[in-house]
Every structure is written in C-alpha cells, then in structure tokens.
Amino acid sequence: MAKTFDLSGFICPLSKIKATEVLNNLADGDTATIILGDSDSLKSVAQELKARGFMPNFKQEGERFVLTVTSSGQ
Amino acid sequence: MAERKQEADHQRRVYSDITQLIASPENPTPLVRVNRVNPDKDFQIYLKMERYNPFGSVKDRIAFEMLKALDTKGRTLVEPSSGNTGIALAAIGNAMGIPVEIAVPEKIPEEKKVILKFLGAKVTEADDALCPIFPSEGARGLVNALIKSPATRDSYVSPNQYENELNVQAHYRGTGPEIWQQTQGKVAYFFAGFGTCGTITGVGRFLKEQNPKIKIIGVEPSSANHKLPGMKRITGLAEEFIPKILDRSVIDDTVTVSDEDAYQTAIDLARKDGIMVGPTTGAILYVALQYAKRNKGLAVVISPDDAFKYTSFYQEVLNAASLNNGGGI
Numbered sequence: 001m002a003k004t005f006d007l008s009g010f011i012c013p014l015s016k017i018k019a020t021e022v023l024n025n026l027a028d029g030d031t032a033t034i035i036l037g038d039s040d041s042l043k044s045v046a047q048e049l050k051a052r053g054f055m056p057n058f059k060q061e062g063e064r065f066v067l068t069v070t071s072s073g074q
Numbered sequence: 075m076a077e078r079k080q081e082a083d084h085q086r087r088v089y090s091d092i093t094q095l096i097a098s099p100e101n102p103t104p105l106v107r108v109n110r111v112n113p114d115k116d117f118q119i120y121l122k123m124e125r126y127n128p129f130g131s132v133k134d135r136i137a138f139e140m141l142k143a144l145d146t147k148g149r150t151l152v153e154p155s156s157g158n159t160g161i162a163l164a165a166i167g168n169a170m171g172i173p174v175e176i177a178v179p180e181k182i183p184e185e186k187k188v189i190l191k192f193l194g195a196k197v198t199e200a201d202d203a204l205c206p207i208f209p210s211e212g213a214r215g216l217v218n219a220l221i222k223s224p225a226t227r228d229s230y231v232s233p234n235q236y237e238n239e240l241n242v243q244a245h246y247r248g249t250g251p252e253i254w255q256q257t258q259g260k261v262a263y264f265f266a267g268f269g270t271c272g273t274i275t276g277v278g279r280f281l282k283e284q285n286p287k288i289k290i291i292g293v294e295p296s297s298a299n300h301k302l303p304g305m306k307r308i309t310g311l312a313e314e315f316i317p318k319i320l321d322r323s324v325i326d327d328t329v330t331v332s333d334e335d336a337y338q339t340a341i342d343l344a345r346k347d348g349i350m351v352g353p354t355t356g357a358i359l360y361v362a363l364q365y366a367k368r369n370k371g372l373a374v375v376i377s378p379d380d381a382f383k384y385t386s387f388y389q390e391v392l393n394a395a396s397l398n399n400g401g402g403i
Contacts, residue, residue, distance in 0.1 A: 009223060009224045009225030009226075010219065010223045010225050010226070011218075011219045011222055011223045012205040012215070012219060013200075013204040013205030013212065013215050013216055013219055014216065014219040014220065014223050014225075014226070015219075015223075016204065016205060017204075017216075037224075040205070044204075044205050
C-alpha cells in the first residue's frame with residue numbers, strides 16, 4: 001500500500017513526531033511518501049530514517065522536501 | 075447568577091476562589107529558620123517555603139500572573155514544564171476554564187505526571203534529543219513547534235515562562251517584597267536556583283534596589299545531566315538556550331552542586347529539622363551551608379516545593395544508601 005503524508009505544516013520536532021508515527025504504522029511492503037516543509041524537519045526526520053535503516057528516495061519540490069520510504073520489516 | 079468575587083480575607087482565611095491563596099505581600103509564604111542542619115548563629119538561614127502556595131510550589135505565583143494577562147481566545151494553553159509550572163497552570167486553567175497541555179521532559183518524577191493527569195491536563199513526554207533546534211530541551215522544542223507550525227499555531231497559545239517578563243514581575247512584586255518585610259530589611263544573602271531564572275532575577279532585582287549590598291547567589295547543577303527537576307545548568311549553555319529573562323547584573327556568585335549533595339542535604343533537613351523539601355531546595359541549601367562556613371549575616375534560601383512530589387526519586391537514593399550501609403539507612 002502506498003500513502004502520502006503531508007507534514008509540511010509541522011515544524012521540527014512536531015514533524016519528526018508525526019513522521020515517527022507514520023513509520024511505526026508501516027506494514028511490510030508499505031510505501032510512505034512524507035512531505036516536509038523545512039530543512040530542520042528534513043534533518044531530524046532523515047536522522048530517524050537512518051537510525052531505522054531506511055534508505056529513502058529524496059527529491060526537492062520548491063521549498064518542500066519529499067521522502068519516499070518502503071518498509072521491508074526492519 | 076454567579077456570586078461576585080470578594081476580596082480575600084486573610085485574617086479570617088476566607089476566599090472566594092482558590093487563586094486568592096497564592097502568596098502576596100499581604101499573604102506571604104512562611105520564612106522558617108533552619109536550626110539543626112545549620113547551628114551557626116552568625117549565619118542564620120531561613121527557608122522561604124513556597125510549598126505553602128495552593129498548588130504546592132513557587133510556580134503558582136508566575137502561573138497566575140501569566141494567565142491573568144493572557145488572552146487565550148479559545149485556544150489551548152501549552153507550556154513546557156518540569157512539573158511545577160505545569161501543575162500550577164493546569165489548576166489555575168481549570169479555575170478559569172482554560173484547557174491545558176503540558177510538555178514534560180522524560181526525567182521528571184512520575185508523581186508530577188500523575189498530578190498533571192489528575193488535574194485533567196494533557197501530558198506529552200518529550201525526549202530531550204527530540205530535535206536539533208532544541209538539542210537538550212525537547213519539551214521546549216515541542217511547544218515551540220506547536221506555537222509556530224502552520225498546522226497548529228491557531229489552536230495553541232503559550233505563556234512562555236522562559237521569556238515572559240511577568241515571570242520576573244511576580245517575584246519582583248511578590249516574593250522580593252515579602253522577604254524584605256519578613257526579615258525587616260535584615261536579609262544579607264539570597265540563594266536561588268537557576269531554572270527559568272524568574273525567581274533569581276525578580277527577587278534579586280528588588281532586594282538590590284532596597285540594599286545594593288545584599289548578595290544574590292545562583293545555584294546550578296554540576297552537570298547538565300542531573301536529577302534536579304526545574305534546575306538548569308547555565309554555565310556552558312549556548313546563549314540562545316539561556317532564558318531571556320535572566321538578568322546577570324543582579325547575581326554576585328554562581329555555585330554548582332552535585333545531585334548527591336543536593337539529595338543528602340534534603341534528607342538531612344528532614345531528619346534533623348523535620349522540614350520536608352524537594353531536591354532543588356536541598357541543592358540551594360547545600361550552597362548556603364557552604365557560605366555559612368565563612369560568612370556572617372541573615373540568609374534566605376528559596377525552597378521551591380516539598381518532598382511529596384519526589385518520593386520515587388528519594389526512594390532510589392534511600393535504597394542505594396541502604397545497600398551501601400548493609401541494610402541500614
């Protein structure tokens with residue numbers, strides 16, 4: 001299942017808390033696209049993804065940062 | 075029809091609502107002399123016992139001042155707190171019909187979290203390493219995000235005790251004049267901890283205006299990773315994390331204290347003088363006792379709260395002491 005979570009309305013650490021909730025609820029094989037609105041949020045969410053062993057697909061759309069991750073059941 | 079609010083009658087102890095019990099120069103918290111822990115007659119130490127505020131701590135004063143001035147416009151009040159400000163805000167918020175959320179650090183005692191929940195406040199625990207913006211203060215960072223995020227900012231308002239001048243004013247107009255009156259102008263030393271820095275700035279400023287010779291001594295934990303909820307190590311802290319309300323010009327000396335000395339002093343105070351205080355009082359009193367060894371005069375030590383909210387913390391210390399003493403405490 002693929003879902004998009006627009007967290008661009010939340011600054012850090014709310015963005016990180018929301019992103020962590022998203023990651024906690026991913027089932028094996030699920031794909032989540034997380035949209036962030038500032039660089040501090042990107043930094044803290046990226047740290048969280050790294051700590052969990054995710055290799056996100058990253059792209060920047062204007063002032064928004066888009067991270068796509070797929071759970072492999074780590 | 076709602077009954078009109080009457081003036082507080084401190085003589086008969088009759089009040090028309092609980093907030094009227096918050097200390098003021100007309101209704102000061104007690105000053106109690108420490109006799110057995112400090113037998114030094116040349117350096118008498120008095121505790122300013124803030125536990126006698128209606129919600130149990132020095133923070134009742136600032137919470138009331140800040141809430142009176144805050145137009146919430148139907149928004150939820152949110153504040154970072156190691157417990158005492160949160161408890162005071164939640165209780166006063168209840169009395170005023172304002173919903174309250176409190177972000178707390180992970181290391182506060184369970185007792186405080188229970189009291190906050192008992193009061194109906196929403197409690198969020200914030201990991202100190204939650205965000206690089208506030209690398210050591212997750213609760214402050216979380217509240218900052220709730221206030222500033224486009225998705226939430228219209229729903230929340232924060233009194234922000236770290237930057238709110240009313241935090242200082244509560245002590246400048248209340249605690250400071252109380253100490254001056256209660257000691258009949260004889261106070262020579264005032265000891266307080268660094269936390270939001272409202273107490274030391276407000277009381278220090280008032281006392282210095284009455285007598286510039288009064289020494290104001292700030293107490294901080296010896297390590298940033300300490301177990302003294304409400305206290306902050308200022309030394310070495312990046313400037314942006316130092317409370318903006320701190321006025322360093324009123325402070326004559328800054329002294330550090332270890333957790334061990336703070337807890338042991340609080341336990342000694344209970345066992346020798348029968349006065350049950352929180353560990354921050356132990357920390358501040360420890361420093362005053364060091365001053366007693368080489369100074370003369372009347373000293374006032376702020377005692378922010380009591381022992382009851384820290385029984386789980388004290389239990390750890392007592393258990394460790396029991397183990398070290400082969401079963402005896």
